[in-house]
Amino acid sequence: MIRLKRPFRVLIVEDEALLAMDIEALVEDAGHTVVGEAASLHEVEALGIEAAPDLAFVDLQLAHDTNGLDAARLIHARWAQAAVIFVTANPKKIPEDFAGAHGVIPKPFSRAGLTAALRYIEEGLSDPPPTSPIPASFIASPAFAATWDA
Amino acid sequence: MRLACAIATGAGEMMDQRDNWHLTDMVEHESGRGDPFAAAVRATRMPMIITDPRQDDNPIVFCNEAFQTLSGYDRSEIIGTNCRFLQGPDTDREKVAEVRAAIEAGTDVAVDLLNYRKDGSTFWNALYVSPVRNRDGEIEFFFASQMDVSDRVEAQERIARQKAEVEREVEARTADLKAALDDKTLLLHEVDHRVKNNLTMIGSLLRLQARGISDEDILARLNSMLERIDALASVHRRLYQSDDVTRFDAGAFALNLATDVVGASGRTEIDVKSDVAAIDISSTNASALGLVLNEIVTNAVKHGFADGRGGTLSVHAYADGDTGVIAIADDGPGFDAANTPEDGLGRVLIRRLSRQIGAQVDWSSAEPGARVTIRFPLDQGHVGAVA
Numbered sequence: 001m002i003r004l005k006r007p008f009r010v011l012i013v014e015d016e017a018l019l020a021m022d023i024e025a026l027v028e029d030a031g032h033t034v035v036g037e038a039a040s041l042h043e044v045e046a047l048g049i050e051a052a053p054d055l056a057f058v059d060l061q062l063a064h065d066t067n068g069l070d071a072a073r074l075i076h077a078r079w080a081q082a083a084v085i086f087v088t089a090n091p092k093k094i095p096e097d098f099a100g101a102h103g104v105i106p107k108p109f110s111r112a113g114l115t116a117a118l119r120y121i122e123e124g125l126s127d128p129p130p131t132s133p134i135p136a137s138f139i140a141s142p143a144f145a146a147t148w149d150a
Numbered sequence: 151m152r153l154a155c156a157i158a159t160g161a162g163e164m165m166d167q168r169d170n171w172h173l174t175d176m177v178e179h180e181s182g183r184g185d186p187f188a189a190a191v192r193a194t195r196m197p198m199i200i201t202d203p204r205q206d207d208n209p210i211v212f213c214n215e216a217f218q219t220l221s222g223y224d225r226s227e228i229i230g231t232n233c234r235f236l237q238g239p240d241t242d243r244e245k246v247a248e249v250r251a252a253i254e255a256g257t258d259v260a261v262d263l264l265n266y267r268k269d270g271s272t273f274w275n276a277l278y279v280s281p282v283r284n285r286d287g288e289i290e291f292f293f294a295s296q297m298d299v300s301d302r303v304e305a306q307e308r309i310a311r312q313k314a315e316v317e318r319e320v321e322a323r324t325a326d327l328k329a330a331l332d333d334k335t336l337l338l339h340e341v342d343h344r345v346k347n348n349l350t351m352i353g354s355l356l357r358l359q360a361r362g363i364s365d366e367d368i369l370a371r372l373n374s375m376l377e378r379i380d381a382l383a384s385v386h387r388r389l390y391q392s393d394d395v396t397r398f399d400a401g402a403f404a405l406n407l408a409t410d411v412v413g414a415s416g417r418t419e420i421d422v423k424s425d426v427a428a429i430d431i432s433s434t435n436a437s438a439l440g441l442v443l444n445e446i447v448t449n450a451v452k453h454g455f456a457d458g459r460g461g462t463l464s465v466h467a468y469a470d471g472d473t474g475v476i477a478i479a480d481d482g483p484g485f486d487a488a489n490t491p492e493d494g495l496g497r498v499l500i501r502r503l504s505r506q507i508g509a510q511v512d513w514s515s516a517e518p519g520a521r522v523t524i525r526f527p528l529d530q531g532h533v534g535a536v537a
Binding site for chain 1: 343346347349350351353354355357358361376380383387409410413414415416
């Protein structure tokens with residue numbers, strides 16, 4: 001297991017411009033670098049090699065009738081090491097295996113909620129197991145939890 | 151041997167008996183002469199016929215007055231014919247086949263048949279046919295009685311028609327209701343999704359706006375607004391995750407809110423202690439109560455645990471008869487004038503929103519700390535588990 005070094009390279013896949021801006025600001029406030037933004041599956045396809053992320057926040061409902069589950073699969077195919085976190089108002093639509101993602105942050109989220117989730121994810125990726133308690137704003141996938149339970 | 155003996159016993163000299171049918175034609179019952187059983191058959195109101203299966207096509211060899219009246223035919227038209235002349239286009243072929251099969255098998259049969267009178271009008275005939283056997287067990291005659299049961303059959307048919315009609319209507323209505331429910335559920339999910347998206351966007355807008363602001367006071371006010379929107383979002387989440395969107399558990403919500411507000415403040419030194427029972431309220435009051443609780447809890451975190459002081463925030467919720475009670479207490483410096491919300495809007499929100507839902511808010515000393523108690527009326531029949 002490769003331990004990630006801070007700051008993380010973060011990709012934001014979100015079709016709502018306001019939310020993309022908001023998440024970008026919160027991610028940068030936490031000291032990470034936003035390396036790319038995409039509003040649809042096609043825009044994820046079009047991302048250059050410079051956008052290779054450590055962590056991707058992915059909305060389920062994307063522009064041009066594309067969806068976050070396909071985007072997550074594409075991200076995993078292009079960048080096998082990237083951790084995907086879904087950010088969605090419809091957590092029930094996420095399959096049981098989380099489509100390989102590390103977890104989900106339900107919308108609407110608060111600044112504190114997203115920041116706490118980000119802190120927990122950081123700990124889980126860089127220095128597992130996380131020492132912070134899991135925040136109410138984050139649901140970790142069984143596979144993510146298994147990386148430090150093993 | 152006479153007719154009645156043939157029916158009652160099936161015994162007698164067969165050839166004689168067959169001839170006796172004609173003899174008894176002459177019997178007049180009023181006079182009391184002749185065979186009284188034959189007279190009874192002739193005079194009864196029950197239409198009756200006798201057929202002779204030994205003759206070609208099993209013709210009718212006897213019919214009484216009542217049968218002539220029922221069918222509208224004269225005896226001369228009836229005798230010597232097969233009784234299928236009573237059938238018509240709407241007679242049930244299966245029932246006719248049933249009668250034929252019974253005659254061929256030599257057994258009894260009882261069926262309701264639609265028959266036709268001479269004038270073409272119809273009647274429901276409760277037909278009963280039974281074989282009359284001689285002492286050797288051979289079938290000598292068939293005896294058939296008829297009864298006009300049109301009223302009964304029509305009543306049954308009417309009831310069956312009405313029942314089918316009602317069932318059709320119920321089915322159609324159920325399908326309508328099911329479709330309406332499906333539409334409603336779909337609409338509810340769509341609205342839920344939009345409300346969540348809008349709440350998320352409102353939060354994002356306020357956060358983005360807050361970024362450029364250096365004035366501490368304005369920033370604090372913006373953050374208060376964000377907390378209120380988060381409280382509304384929590385109410386919404388709780389409502390739409392429950393099975394019944396018309397009811398709202400204020401007790402569980404109060405604890406949820408306290409945990410969220412403390413968590414959002416990043417103040418890990420503050421413990422949340424709870425003693426919370428379900429308090430079921432109408433969802434129409436949920437947002438107002440949620441905002442009041444938010445003001446109380448954020449105020450407690452700001453003032454009860456000022457300057458980074460750690461401690462315990464306790465949430466106590468229970469139903470007291472028809473009153474819901476939620477108490478939020480800190481173990482801080484205690485109640486004084488400075489401990490009530492200093493944000494003017496916060497105070498106004500508590501006063502106006504609690505009045506809106508008929509709630510009463512009291513500040514008191516918790517020794518140590520301050521306690522805020524909110525009491526609100528519960529509508530009858532919806533009180534949750536009492537602590």
